[in-house]
Amino acid sequence: MDALRRDLYRPLQGVSRRYLLAVTIAGLVAAWGLVCWGYQIHKGIGVVGKTRPTMWAFYILNFVFWIGISHAGTLISAILRLTHAGWRKPVTRVAEAITVFALMIGGLFPLIHLGRPWIFYYLIPYPNERLLWPNFRSPLVWDLTAIFTYLTGSVIYLYLPLIPDLAQLAQHTTGLRRRLYGYLALGWTGSDREWHALERAMKLMAGIILAVAVSVHTVVAWDFAMAVAPMWHSTIFGPYFVAGAIFSGIAALLLAMAIIRKAMHLEAYLQPRHFDNLSKLLLLMSIVWLYFTAAENLTVWYGNEPDEMVVFGERTRGRFAPEFWTMIACNFVIPFVLLGIRKLRSIKTATISAVGVLIGMWLERYLIVIPTLSYPRLPAAWGTYSPTWVEISIATATFAAMTLLYLIFAKLFPIIAIWEYKHVSDG
Amino acid sequence: MYLTGEFPDAASTVVAIEALKARRLTADDLDVFSTEPVELPAGILDRPSRMSLAAVLGAATIGLGATGFLYFTQHHYRLITGGMPIFSFWATGVITYEMTMLGAIAATFLFMLHESGLIWPRHGAPAPAVEPGSIVLRVHCPDDQVTETGECLYRAGAARVEKLSAPSRDRKGAVLPILLGLLSLSSSLPAAGRKPLPWDKNRHLGQDLYREHCAVCHDIAKPHDPKSKKPGPSLHRLFQNEKLPLTGAKPSRDYVTVKIKFGGQIMPPFIKRMTDAEVNAVVDYIESTGRK
Numbered sequence: 001m002d003a004l005r006r007d008l009y010r011p012l013q014g015v016s017r018r019y020l021l022a023v024t025i026a027g028l029v030a031a032w033g034l035v036c037w038g039y040q041i042h043k044g045i046g047v048v049g050k051t052r053p054t055m056w057a058f059y060i061l062n063f064v065f066w067i068g069i070s071h072a073g074t075l076i077s078a079i080l081r082l083t084h085a086g087w088r089k090p091v092t093r094v095a096e097a098i099t100v101f102a103l104m105i106g107g108l109f110p111l112i113h114l115g116r117p118w119i120f121y122y123l124i125p126y127p128n129e130r131l132l133w134p135n136f137r138s139p140l141v142w143d144l145t146a147i148f149t150y151l152t153g154s155v156i157y158l159y160l161p162l163i164p165d166l167a168q169l170a171q172h173t174t175g176l177r178r179r180l181y182g183y184l185a186l187g188w189t190g191s192d193r194e195w196h197a198l199e200r201a202m203k204l205m206a207g208i209i210l211a212v213a214v215s216v217h218t219v220v221a222w223d224f225a226m227a228v229a230p231m232w233h234s235t236i237f238g239p240y241f242v243a244g245a246i247f248s249g250i251a252a253l254l255l256a257m258a259i260i261r262k263a264m265h266l267e268a269y270l271q272p273r274h275f276d277n278l279s280k281l282l283l284l285m286s287i288v289w290l291y292f293t294a295a296e297n298l299t300v301w302y303g304n305e306p307d308e309m310v311v312f313g314e315r316t317r318g319r320f321a322p323e324f325w326t327m328i329a330c331n332f333v334i335p336f337v338l339l340g341i342r343k344l345r346s347i348k349t350a351t352i353s354a355v356g357v358l359i360g361m362w363l364e365r366y367l368i369v370i371p372t373l374s375y376p377r378l379p380a381a382w383g384t385y386s387p388t389w390v391e392i393s394i395a396t397a398t399f400a401a402m403t404l405l406y407l408i409f410a411k412l413f414p415i416i417a418i419w420e421y422k423h424v425s426d427g
Numbered sequence: 428m429y430l431t432g433e434f435p436d437a438a439s440t441v442v443a444i445e446a447l448k449a450r451r452l453t454a455d456d457l458d459v460f461s462t463e464p465v466e467l468p469a470g471i472l473d474r475p476s477r478m479s480l481a482a483v484l485g486a487a488t489i490g491l492g493a494t495g496f497l498y499f500t501q502h503h504y505r506l507i508t509g510g511m512p513i514f515s516f517w518a519t520g521v522i523t524y525e526m527t528m529l530g531a532i533a534a535t536f537l538f539m540l541h542e543s544g545l546i547w548p549r550h551g552a553p554a555p556a557v558e559p560g561s562i563v564l565r566v567h568c569p570d571d572q573v574t575e576t577g578e579c580l581y582r583a584g585a586a587r588v589e590k591l592s593a594p595s596r597d598r599k600g601a602v603l604p605i606l607l608g609l610l611s612l613s614s615s616l617p618a619a620g621r622k623p624l625p626w627d628k629n630r631h632l633g634q635d636l637y638r639e640h641c642a643v644c645h646d647i648a649k650p651h652d653p654k655s656k657k658p659g660p661s662l663h664r665l666f667q668n669e670k671l672p673l674t675g676a677k678p679s680r681d682y683v684t685v686k687i688k689f690g691g692q693i694m695p696p697f698i699k700r701m702t703d704a705e706v707n708a709v710v711d712y713i714e715s716t717g718r719k
Contacts, residue, residue: 002559005559125501125522126500136497136500136501136514136518137515141518141522142521142522145521145522145525145526145529146521148529149525149529149532152529152532152533153528153529156532156535156536160536164462168559186540187545190460190461190554190557191459191460191543191544191565192458192460192461192474193458193542193543193544194544194545195465196474196476197474197476197478197538197539197540197542198464198539198543199464200476200478200479200539200542201478201535201536204531204535205532208528208531208535209532211528212528215524215525215528219521219525222521419462419464422462422463423464
């Protein structure tokens with residue numbers, strides 16, 4: 001076995017104490033989230049803080065946040081694949097796995113938000129015989145189809161390049177694992193027909209997934225923009241959300257890579273230059289994000305429309321000002337200083353910026369969802385919102401669930417595509 | 428019958444494929460196995476694909492089908508709208524777009540499985556085990572051309588040529604080909620005692636060299652015939668005969684080796700044309716033909 005395979009198969013074997021500890025903690029927190037969800041279903045949606053007028057709250061903002069994170073993978077890996085970026089090879093699978101898990105978690109939030117998750121099928125345009133009040137034009141139906149398509153595509157996009165590695169792994173393992181890998185490898189033999197078909201399919205999939213990824217976050221943005229609510233009804237919301245999603249996606253990818261590099265001792269494969277390249281992308285997206293934010297807020301401010309100015313005022317110098325300026329600091333000031341100055345750019349500062357951006361982007365979702373709903377056009381209907389322990393528990397649990405899923409994935413499958421690593425030359 | 432030749436690099440694989448194509452084998456009979464994709468020059472082993480077309484057709488089918496279904500469901504429910512249109516074209520447009528993409532994704536995935544042969548293995552052919560880094564060329568050739576094909580593979584630079592076990596008709600599961608692969612891996616181990624093949628490597632090299640350098644003057648298939656037009660004596664059963672044809676001395680490897688290297692009155696010396704190992708291979712070959 002060559003050094004590459006030895007290094008990448010090593011993390012798959014055995015279970016260290018630290019790994020067990022991490023799985024246990026993540027598992028417990030995730031389980032607590034399930035308990036809370038059960039409690040919410042049992043007691044009713046009244047146990048959460050959302051109420052008139054803030055009917056979209058914590059769950060929806062976390063939904064938007066996770067869907068944004070999901071753009072880490074598939075979109076970034078598709079762009080790198082289509083542009084033949086040679087340095088992509090240790091990055092792609094790390095990213096694609098984030099997409100699949102973030103989408104699974106993100107897709108869960110609308111169900112939790114529903115309160116009665118068993119009637120989720122109202123979203124599907126089925127033949128309606130029951131004299132309900134179907135709104136065939138609801139953007140929520142778009143959401144369902146968009147996320148379903150993206151999840152299907154992302155799973156396939158993650159799975160296809162895994163097949164050759166699985167076939168190899170099946171030969172190096174025994175027992176249950178061998179059977180698992182054997183089934184999943186579909187009888188891959190490594191013939192040129194298979195390689196040809198795989199490469200062609202990946203090329204096609206990269207193109208398709210790019211179109212889907214852009215549409216998914218545009219549709220999520222349209223959930224807001226289609227409502228004639230102050231500071232939501234904006235034409236740039238689609239691209240604004242897509243840019244924000246790519247931004248937070250790169251941050252999530254950087255953080256995951258930094259953790260994997262340390263935990264799995266893959267310093268030789270996840271090299272400083274990979275972090276450097278992604279840092280530059282993060283820096284670029286930070287500037288793009290600032291541009292969109294400025295365009296959005298300046299238009300509102302210059303227009304001086306009373307209903308919008310209420311929300312604008314509360315966001316920039318009222319109740320939500322601390323969150324707003326923290327967001328600006330996290331999303332722009334920190335990455336711009338740490339990554340913009342070349343001397344400061346390192347793996348450590350990239351990780352710090354990534355954490356900052358993740359916090360900043362979460363706050364951005366918060367600032368989009370909550371202030372607008374708290375200050376509707378009719379002042380008599382104004383209200384306040386604060387999350388209850390149920391909402392906070394469930395949201396925290398999803399972060400633990402993400403960690404748990406990733407830990408299990410990294411234990412079962414090589415986190416770097418071995419065949420691709422050997423095949424793709426540095427460009 | 429399936430033969431496999433193991434090659435160290437893509438260049439020698441290309442030589443082998445071209446030689447086999449000259450022997451009227453088509454791209455359909457040839458498969459290259461490797462642990463990483465091998466880039467062969469265009470025109471060597473092209474695999475035409477209809478995957479893009481399939482993706483477009485899948486996209487159109489699912490996209491139109493989903494839109495039709497939406498139209499049906501929205502009209503199916505008699506909503507009182509006061510004469511307003513019930514089917515919202517723009518709102519449905521987003522769903523049409525997503526379902527079109529889903530169709531493209533599904534078609535690409537299914538066609539990938541189809542074209543790669545993962546769901547329908549080709550001829551149920553056995554797959555060779557491949558070591559990381561090496562390239563194995565599998566040839567599907569008629570039973571009566573096995574020897575020639577094997578020689579062809581050797582000449583192109585194959586490090587090892589082997590017969591693959593009989594094609595399996597069982598197409599049940601995905602696990603099966605892997606098991607087959609493992610079986611063939613174990614059969615390639617020396618301890619497994621595989622049947623010696625007619626082109627044992629050294630002898631094959633010797634035979635090739637003999638044909639190139641010696642056969643023009645020396646028969647080897649039949650005893651010496653005075654009417655033969657070949658200038659040299661026949662080497663038929665050279666080492667099994669009592670004495671050598673010209674000198675009458677007792678046959679020995681040393682004598683024959685020296686003779687090949689330095690030549691005789693008529694025979695030219697071959698010391699500059701063949702290495703010691705090659706001369707040795709020729710002597711091996713001459714010796715082995717007599718044993719039959």
